[in-house]
Amino acid sequence: MSYIARPAMDIPVIETPRLTLRGHRLDDFSDCVAMWADPIVTRHIGGKPFSEEDTWARFLRYAGHWLLLGFGYWAIEEKETGSFIGELGFADYKREIEPSLKGVPELGWALATSAHGKGYATEAVRAVLTWGEAHLTSACTVCIIHPENLASIRVAEKCGYKESQRTTYKGHATIIFHR
Numbered sequence: 001m002s003y004i005a006r007p008a009m010d011i012p013v014i015e016t017p018r019l020t021l022r023g024h025r026l027d028d029f030s031d032c033v034a035m036w037a038d039p040i041v042t043r044h045i046g047g048k049p050f051s052e053e054d055t056w057a058r059f060l061r062y063a064g065h066w067l068l069l070g071f072g073y074w075a076i077e078e079k080e081t082g083s084f085i086g087e088l089g090f091a092d093y094k095r096e097i098e099p100s101l102k103g104v105p106e107l108g109w110a111l112a113t114s115a116h117g118k119g120y121a122t123e124a125v126r127a128v129l130t131w132g133e134a135h136l137t138s139a140c141t142v143c144i145i146h147p148e149n150l151a152s153i154r155v156a157e158k159c160g161y162k163e164s165q166r167t168t169y170k171g172h173a174t175i176i177f178h179r
Contacts, residue, residue: 011066014074016127019120021074024062024087028075031084032059035112044149045110047172065091071105071136076124078115086111088124090132090141097144097169099176105136107143109152121155129159129179144174 011023024032035041036050036058050058065072073089088109095101107128109121132141143161145152153175161177168174 011072011074012131014127014131016123018079019085019124019127020077020079021088021124021127022077023066024059024073024075028084029056029059031112032087035084035086035110038113040113040116041110044146044152046170061091061093062087062089065089071132073108074124074128076111076115076120078120084112085115085120086124088121088128090128090136095144095169097174097176098167099165101142101144101176103138105132105138105141107132107141109155116151121152122158125155125159141179143177143179144169145177147173147175 013023014021033052033055036055037052039049042049062073069092071090073087073091075084076086076088077083078085086109088107090105090107092103093101093106095106107125109125111121129141142164143156145156147153147166156177159179161179163175164178165176166173167176
């Protein structure tokens, strides 16, 4: 079976000194599958690697957010190499979590292992927060982070997020951060 390439919807492109944040393209899918299959990437996000099927559902949710809500996830591309190195953005996943996060944009990010430790997450998060301040109707955003994910906690704190509550989500300890 072959697919007809469709033009991408108008997802804003954000440039930082080292990164281009852009809408996902179909040719990003294999890189997404590799990233989400990496146990290092997923150890604090669900605790186990994602299948190709799970990654496809995630990939489609990104496009759906942009189409229906006017915000969503960007692919992160390293300017120097043009390589896909991760993804981040805002979502409303309608999570069954207490306290409820429904209606509050939730910021999330994941980077390929090869991009860890280079400051890319902080650079990208700051850029999308600036975009969010100009385009989101909510004055508040949240993120949820596993308590052992110290690298993501540092990124969140550097970007102005404060711990607001410890809770569980799908049986895993998690921290809710507000900004």
